[in-house]
Amino acid sequence: MRKLFSFLILLISVSQVYAQAVTGTIQSASDKSGLPGASVVLKRAASEAVLSVTTDVQGTFRFERVQPGSYTLEVHFLGFDMLTRPVQVQQGLVNLGVLSLQEQNTRLSEVQVIGRVPLGEQKGDTTQLNAKAFKTTPDASAEDLVTKMPGVQIQDGRIQAQGEEVRQVMIDGKRFTGDDVSSAMRNISSDMIENVQIFDAQSDQAAFSGFEDGNRLKTINFITKKERRQGYTGKISAGYGTDDRYMLGAAINYFNNSRRITVTGLTNNINMFDFSVGETPGGGMRGRRGGWGGGQPNGIINTNNFGINYQDMWGKKIEVSGNYNYSNRDILNNQYRFRDFVSNDAGLQYIENSQNNDLEDAHRLNFRLQYNINQNNRLLVTPSLTIQQDNSLTERQARTFDQSGTLSESLNRSTSDNATLNFNNNILYSHRFGSSGRILTTNFSTRVSNVEGDGYQLEDTDNFENPDKSILRNQYIRLDRTNVNWSGSANYSQRAGENSRLQLEYTISNQLRDSDKRTFDYEETSGSYSSLNTPLSSTFKSDYLTQSIGPSYQYRKDKTRLQLTTNYQYATLSSNNEFPVNYPLRRNFSNVLPSAEYEYKFSNSQNLTFNYRTATNAPSVEQLQEVLDISNPLQARIGNDELDQDYQNRVNIRYRNFNAENNHVFFIGMFGTMTQNYIANAVYTTSVPEDVANSYELRPGARLSRPVNMDGYWNVRSFFNFGRPLNFISSNFNLNGSIGHSRIPGMIDEQVNYSNNTNLGAGFNISSNISEKIDFTVSTFSSYNIVSNTLQTNQNNNFFNQNTNLRYNWILWKDLVYRTELNHQYNSGLSSGVDNSYLLWNMSLGKKLFKNKQGEVSLSVNDLLKQNVSIRRNITESYVEDVQSTVLQRFFMLTFSYNIRSFAGAQSPQENMERRPGGYRGMH
Template sequence: MRKLFSLLVMLIGFSQIYAQTVTGTVQSATDKSGLPGASVVMKRAASEAILTTSTDVQGAFRFERVPSGSYTLEVRYLGYDLLTRSVQVAQAPINLGVLSMQEQNTRLGEVQIIGRAPLGEQKGDTSQFNAKAFKTAPDASAEDLVTKMPGVQVQDGRIQAQGEEVRQVMIDGKRYTGEDVTSAMRNISSDMIENVQIFDAQSDQAAFSGFEDGNRLKTINFITRKDRRQGYTGKISAGYGTDDRYMAGAAINYFNNDRRITVTGLTNNINMFDFSIGETPGGGMRGRRGGWGGGSPIGIINTNNFGINYQDKWGKKMDVSANYNYSNRDIVNDQYRFRDFVSDEAGLQYTEDANNRDREDGHRLNMRLQYNINENNRLLVTPSLRVQNDEGFTGRNARTFDLNGTLSESLNRSSSDNTSFNFNNNILYSKRFGDSGRILTTNFNTSINNVDGDGFQYEQTQNFENPDRNVLRDQYIRLDRTNFSWSGGTNYSQRLGEKSRLQFEYNIGNQMRDSDRRTYDYVETAGEYADFNMPLSSTFKSDYLSQSVGPSYQYRNDKARLQLNARYEFATLDTDSQFPVDLDPLKRKFNNFLPSAEYEYKFSQSQNLTLNLRTNTNAPSVEQLQEVLDISNPLQARIGNADLDQDYQTRFNARYRNFNAETNRVFFIGMFGTMTNNYVANSVYTTNVPEGIAEGYEFRPGARLSRPVNMDGFYNVRSFFNYGQPLNFISSNFNVNGSVGYSRIPGMIDEQVNYSNNTNLGAGFNISSNISEKIDFTVSTFSSYNIVSNTLRTTQNNNFFNQNTSLRYNWILWKDLVYRTELNHQYNSGLSAGVDNSFLLWNMSLGKKIFKDKQGEISLSVNDLMNQNVSIRRNVTESYVEDVQSTVLQRFFMLTFSYNIRSYKGAPATEENLQRGPGMYRGGRPGSN
């Protein structure tokens, strides 16, 4: 032990002698403002070794573990001259102080060079785009800007970048506190943006410790122009149309450097879920909008919404952000569902007509408080709260049939009133022990979730095989569910030498869940729900305790970074149930080895490769564990399984990025995959149910009972690529993209194993204009071919094709007339009979800019001009393939008045400022960076 301690002391001393930190701050020489996102490079004079980093929101940068020697430091920032410094690293930390950069156009006098701005550059795993290179309409939002960039697209209402959904938005390096990233992007005007960065953001834990934990989020960071960081922007709109369609909304942004406040409000019945400064005048221009979490809206939705987002710096040490949102919605959604089962019974199928009426009333609050105690100590607290009430009614007519005719027909009516409360809080503390290379991080998380609800269910089912077994039931259901969990962990890392680090981590977590569901039958003579129904009732408790411990090793040099992790996890799952049957408490133990690895290699400043492998486990949910019958749809019943084990998941991904700043060509390719053992699959019974499962349940002819079981053999692999380059002859940007995917879902049907295999092939392209601010268009198309096969019944294999083509066109005509149009053509083949296969959604508006500064507009718009809009979704599972058609908003006309607000300190909101925006490139040398 004494020798080991001596060796450790020697290693610490060695690391302190041969590696030091280099820090500094990059500012504009003109106004002394910090330059965020600047590229900082240290080149070693005696070799080809290169160290790279970027400045933070204040313009500060920091290099860790810099070996002794002579270096040349280079700083690059779009629109500024290259800055170089000679740096001599010895045995003490170096602070270079303030590095002032000169703007390129300050030395050109009255000369202006107008040309094509460089798209941007690749900086390690960060793709940085120059907003000047993408021309947008004067009143465009950040969302309109980023969807012109290579590798960024809207898929099912969600913003995707480099094949992954964008999960986080930052402004000048600070997180936007809120759950809806699309709303955040719509509330930033494009003329405020200087650069856009796309990268995989580390978790707070990983960012503090320096060790990857596998919890990265696809992130877009908007770096704002320094002359747009003080002032306010906003939009106010109101409109009324045919069929009593209406909309009124406002969004106001106030910003003063670190302080940013956004207030939004909206009331409407045209499927708008939020309002923003990027809102296109007229309710018809909503072709690609979604709700919370993205996705295209279905149904007819009335929404009343209010939100406020706050971000500030309290003093020099505290960063604070908060987001509050209130939303009230009434939803009308009718659906038709056709389901083709994988079964030994020839031609077993299911149809359903459902009328859904829902009312949602919810409050959400998210906060983020980061206290930078000093250079070496940081504290982060992130609480969140959500309170929601949901009232719903569903009327369902369902039928099962085969080649011989109808087997069962069921009429169901159900209503519910549920109130939920969710609170979560995480505390994260990080300490760096000076320049010794030692870092300690610790975190503690608590979570409380409660659901309290009442429900009523009525069923009238006809049995065509045996009319004596027709079913009539009328029931009241009381639900009380509480989940409480806590978790904590400590990570300690130590520098081993010039290029390596070692970390030791310990984590512990506990999930305690209690679910009580009680069902009462209606008693005619008593006139109340007085008969306790034990088979449809259940009390269930579970306690899941997990602990993990293990080391991590990281090696980093100028070109590569390698991290290896080895964790050992041991967990226990205790369950207890009193009824429908009184079971003995069940206790299970799990022991798993959880390795992970990550490798990153930089071929050059513009080429980067990342490989990642992660393993983890997941405990089954209380809904999956609780053995209570759910016959809200009696022809598709469900029951839980208290014997479920945790699953074991292996995830991998590979990403290659190449961004040639000289040719403006961009190439991304990625592969993402998941393999799961003990996957929670569905075991479906169509005839007899084994003894001990769903005692007392009587099958309706053609009905199915599903029960979760653990199975091996789940695979999901997907690849994505994007290639983009400018098309100079039409002043536009061209992108071509494609994808290949394969999924394998295991399941069981009447005790027989079935694997549902789905192969997906996709390809498409888009062209976005870069002509001028007066002409803005985007043309895109994407086609997808799916091959579905089943191992149990090959006669039900199925292939289907989908193509989505869209055109968005904005044109500022003569005398301030503005024409906007959106066309979206959806083509499907291979879907079920009776489902509308193809449609054309055409939205259009014509507006007139008014007032002296042209900030007002009156517009007439039409939604779904051809009256063809439909919603079709295909779902593929291990036991069936189904097509679902839902209610959507169709044709209406609307007259709208909108007023844009723009006022920047030192940059008045004139027509020139509104139209210049990021689309114009003035000053500097074409292609310079």
């Protein structure tokens, strides 16, 4: 500790060359409005050193840690003349004040050079794309726009960019609060957007401290047109169809520069989870719609939903945003599940048919307040609250069998009624010590979650090998589980040379878990659930305390950025199984957690980044609690209170190249994870561990799973995308591919098994830029999976999947609108009894109404061919599983929609479309 204290004194007192800051505001010379998203470049005289930033929503920019000397400032913004001016940096802050840009003179009466609109450019690790280069229909959403762009696609209902899931949406540099990325994008109309920026956003703490912490989020930032920052946009739709299908929804957006308010409401029974300005007739025309967090919605879903999103500036120093969402859902879902087990007894298989009815009622509230107190102090507070009530009913029929026939068969009926509360809050404060370059950042976060509920379970299991051991259960289950997590950190950084900085960080966190689960058997004599079933009951507490401390070194110069971090972590895991027996455990962990990040800019359009991180994770309370879960009697589970934390090594490598001269775009990335002490599953099929034998007996063909720590887990995948224009058909072309391999360890009857899965994928998409009246996108992606197991090589399995999509919108003669979407899914190598392929075809024909064409009546059909199915393959260390679920099939719907478009001093999208020349052209 004395050495560490001496190092801290040295860090504070080290001699330094103080860097300065350069700031200013970019605005339009004509209307004095700020220009967000403008590119500001600072070039050092007689040097290749280049610094670049983009302006925020007010048009403000700031360069940090600028060395004294002579510079040239350049400002670029689409549609405006470039501005240059010399800058002399000496001691103290350099405030350039307001810099005005002149609009380029592009009146039609002057000479025009007709050519191709540039796609965009690469600015360091930010890809900026020009929305004018991607034509969409007038009522298209931001989601329709970005899915035309290179490197952006929808996979399993989630939007991905450059191989990673998009986790955050911004508008003019301000976060769109909430976790539903797709909903956020569908509530921004494409005609509002000037530019689209794709980048890896820093965490709030990293942005405040200036040091990376490895918590980046793939982010899409929409820079809006200045004439679209004041006004209203929205949509109101009502529809009724066959089989009593209905939909009524509204979405209204209010914009007044920094103030933005979005209100949405929806009621329907056609599997829509939200409503937006980008909605299409009948709720279809978007393939498989995503729910909370994306993914594919299975079942028949009735939804009532209300939401409000708010963003504003309270004065000049306080930025706020928040959202509230209420949702009520009734979900009916039937599933067929087939598992082919990896086991010593080759041929063991499992079939399950289940019927599920879930009722969900949820309130979600998020808020964000950033207070820029002054130039040297910032405060950020981000609370969130979720209150949810779940009622479910599940009826399951399952059986296990092998080559000799059925071994066990189970009928199971379970109900549950759970109330869940989650509260999170984070307080982040940063202080800059004047112009000295020293920064102190503190962070404190809390998380409280509680689940209370009860349920009933009926089980009737037949043992075909020994009928005397068949089981009939009637039980009542009560659950009370509370998790309390808190953490705090403090880091201090300062300059340690002309291009270097040092940081010392201390972090402490605590996870407190308390779980009480009691199971009672029904007694015929008393007519009540009064007999406590001790083996199926448990009271468990755990306390996981971690502390870490360590230095970081950062180097920045010209084209290079390097950061090295080493943390020493000491953790204590205390657990106590208080009931049915008192069994305390305490374990200590000591780890060194290194990390490194390197970025090299070959040019303004090419860059390479390398990121290496290490981390530890504690087991969950469900994994630690040694209580039997026999909700599925043939697939029972039990926890393990002797689990240790795991240790992860993660590597990310990315290369980006955007050639603005020929509009060629290339991205490639590799992402890898290797885990020691991975929490795997030990599966027992012939006998159970001694400590479980007194409370549970395996049925023939049944399996008991228990988490255990194992080494040998690793997962690596790569992704590439190449995009370029196709001039001969006025479209954009994107070629993408992926290679991945995973190795999952597990144990089957005390024997180690490694499940290996290699995935090879390739595809392309073509999106039109012909005109605003014709909009199509064609895409296909194929993947081939090679699955092998080390324990039973004769149970290896290969399968193939291909997904092809066509989306076509056409504004016909006399304002008729034709829309169609086809999604073809082909599978080969799945289990027998699972539908291998299908064609989902949605179509509508509409007529624009009223003078301004803002109304539309349309007739749509969803799943015209009645082939819609849901198929999913899951691969684990002990089995390969195919799951087929209920989905919504064919229905017709008549819909009336009205679009609201009103901007201060701006024409409607329809008027703008009619005045622009057709074809894939632009003016320079």
